[in-house]
Amino acid sequence: GFWKILYVFEKHSVHGNGGAGAGDGGDGAGDAKEQGTEESLFRYSLVGYFTLFHFNALFHKPEPGWILRICQALVLPPFQGQGHGKRLLQAVYNMAHQHQHHEEDDENASGAEQAKSCNQRDVPPKIIQVNVEDPAPAFIALRNYTDWKLVLGRHREWNWPQKGSVTRDDDDDDSKNNNNNNNKQ
Template sequence: MSLWDGSMHDSSTSSGMGLSRNELESFVCRANDVIDIKLVRQESDLENNKTTFRPELTHQVFGETENIFGYKDLVVKLYYTAGRLTTYLNMSYSQKVDPVRHEGMQADEVLKNIAEKIPPGFCTNIDDFSMYIPKEATFQPYGTLLHSYKRETEGGDRQFEIYKADMSIPGFREFHERLQMFVLWFIDAGSFIDVDDEKWNYYLIFEKYACDGNHRYATVGYLTAYSYYAYPDKLRPRISQVLVLPPFQRLGHGVELLQTAYRDMRENNDVLDITVEDPSEEFLRLRDFVDCMNCKVLPAFSPQLLQDGFTADMAQQAQEKLKINKKQARRVYEILRLEQTDISNAAAFREFRLDVKRRLNAPFRKESSYIEKLRKVLKPEELVVAMEDFSVENRQAKLEEMFQDNLTHYKRVLDRLAVA
């Protein structure tokens, strides 16, 4: 950590030595902009800028500001062999802050900060790393093959495979240690999991590609799910982490991965339903999209029944056939009902809006008992202040805001359903 915290807001000098704010700022860079990540398939990838991608998040390594202090023209190289994820870490720069010339300022320990997060045994010499690239020819995916599919791209058809693995497979623990580093770069508030807990399930995507007349595999992404206990004798898997690496995004891999994990979990008769842990907005759209696609084929969700409101049959069929819990089934119903609603018809759209708001209003109804408790313990003048947050106007404004947020999200899901 540097001694400078970036808190100066003018061009004044520091310690009377004439060190200006501008000079200090010339040694500051955004970590997101200087970390080059590669998934290396062949040696030519090392010098190919098209194979480079960068992290979306760096605060778990470099702090909330996501800044690095102490270098000019900094480039951090974090390279992985495409399949096995053998790792290379190094950095270069044109100038480093000098404590003697720059009033004791210390540069951030960039490599140390990253090295503390990645497993030991990584390469720091590019020649040593290059020696591992040909060894990718012997790499095979871990686990049991569950699903394979193709994607048509400008470069031709590409083949992908999804596997289910566990920590009993030789080499998988070490592979997962390298793989989970991507969580810190691409999942907000992401954290490493306890791999010694046998209740974790791992689903992995690999691309199967041709190289030198043979097939090799590249790591694409993965999903983890934890099997919680559900009373009295069932399991409730909770999806925790879902990540498709940037070079493979926008090709529908998230859908394939989630559907494959769903199918595998549903085959277990002990599974009651499948939940999700703190989903991001992006994953929420993915989940809603997949669940809507799956529910569309259920009789209870047929278009002619959607206008009659959410029913017990919908909840039951979603749970029994797809392991979708009642809360999520209601959400799917609202999206599919919107699809069947003519929003240009004021009366029809009003019915839809009121139906959604009845659900959104449920938490507010619980406030009535809370308000009665306040009346008993607060003085009249204190009660007036406290009641401002519970006014009819505030409640209506919050309900409308929540409805509009849901409507925007639902429309995005329906746009994707229309394309599908």
């Protein structure tokens, strides 16, 4: 197998004027003029990362392929609750799903096109599963939320039942059995 790491950075704007009022005695009156004439500088802060491990599952049923495992997931405390973990997990799913489409395109391509496309890729040919190594409860909740959004987003053509429109057949069977038992007594 091999490792891959996904990072997320946050972009901060830092003005190159040396702080508030640096050129005019500290009263801040000259800041507006300086900001308009000087270009803004940017700094980046590490927000979080995922560590991914790819390994080959030769005997996986129903078909062999590569399993993508999320080994470590970290979003630093100042940036938690802002959707960064969701975006990282979605990036992993997009990578796996995009690979599935590349594999389907390769099956329809000629031999020369397949060789060219395989040389351009740095990820395994077919990802059959994305799993998580020992997830924390908060990560389980994040994954459940992301999976649910993925199902709703990709399967809008499904006829989902409306609230209250589904009746359980088991309830009808249970009530009949209770009536039969009461009649026997």
